[in-house]
Amino acid sequence: GxxxxxxxxxxxxxxxxxxxxxxxxxxxxxxxxxxxxxESGKGPQFIIDIRSNMxxxxxxxxxxxxxxxxxxxxxxIAATQPGDSAVYFxxxxxxxxxxxxxxxxxxxxxxx
Amino acid sequence: xxxxxxxxxxxxxxxxxxxxxRCSPIxxxxxxxxxxxxxxxxxxxxxxxxxxxxxxxxxxxxxFSGRQFPNYSSELNVNALELEDSALxxxxxxxxxxxxxxxxxxxxRLTVV
Numbered sequence: 001g002x003x004x005x006x007x008x009x010x011x012x013x014x015x016x017x018x019x020x021x022x023x024x025x026x027x028x029x030x031x032x033x034x035x036x037x038x039e040s041g042k043g044p045q046f047i048i049d050i051r052s053n054m055x056x057x058x059x060x061x062x063x064x065x066x067x068x069x070x071x072x073x074x075x076x077i078a079a080t081q082p083g084d085s086a087v088y089f090x091x092x093x094x095x096x097x098x099x100x101x102x103x104x105x106x107x108x109x110x111x112x
Numbered sequence: 113x114x115x116x117x118x119x120x121x122x123x124x125x126x127x128x129x130x131x132x133x134r135c136s137p138i139x140x141x142x143x144x145x146x147x148x149x150x151x152x153x154x155x156x157x158x159x160x161x162x163x164x165x166x167x168x169x170x171x172x173x174x175x176f177s178g179r180q181f182p183n184y185s186s187e188l189n190v191n192a193l194e195l196e197d198s199a200l201x202x203x204x205x206x207x208x209x210x211x212x213x214x215x216x217x218x219x220x221r222l223t224v225v
Contacts, residue, residue: 041218
């Protein structure tokens, strides 16, 4: 079946650098996308979302880009901090209701 | 406002036993979702309840079941536990309005020995 996937399972960045986490999705009918952050021992935490009628959305230090032409989603984190170390999941919503399909996740490691 | 609460935090069961996990959604949220997260893996969709009804089910055997109560809290039951059922079980809730992501609880860590 269709699923959401991630290009890189692990991403290591230096503190202060910008991070880019990528996600590929295959369902062109998906209309809503979310990025979640999961720290060790905790449940996923909402970071930012974007609807399919947008191509960019900014939050505090985070930006999500959506390229529907190539079915690609990315999360940019500016000035990455040690507290950003976590697993990041992208998720897509397809069809009726509010069921989300999650990708396998990317481990972000911030090096001091 | 209280978040999504799950209980117990940890649960240890013997193979073949039954496990019951509980979830209380955010006040005002009518939908509850259950996900299984095996160690080091992504979230696998289990069940979705809304207004007391099962709306969708993931690719899991029938021994995974649940229900939603009139106050929108939910239970997940796993019968005939197998070692592979060891995982973090996450509950999330959302409102009916489209465009709102889930709010997750901290999960129940189920260990089957």
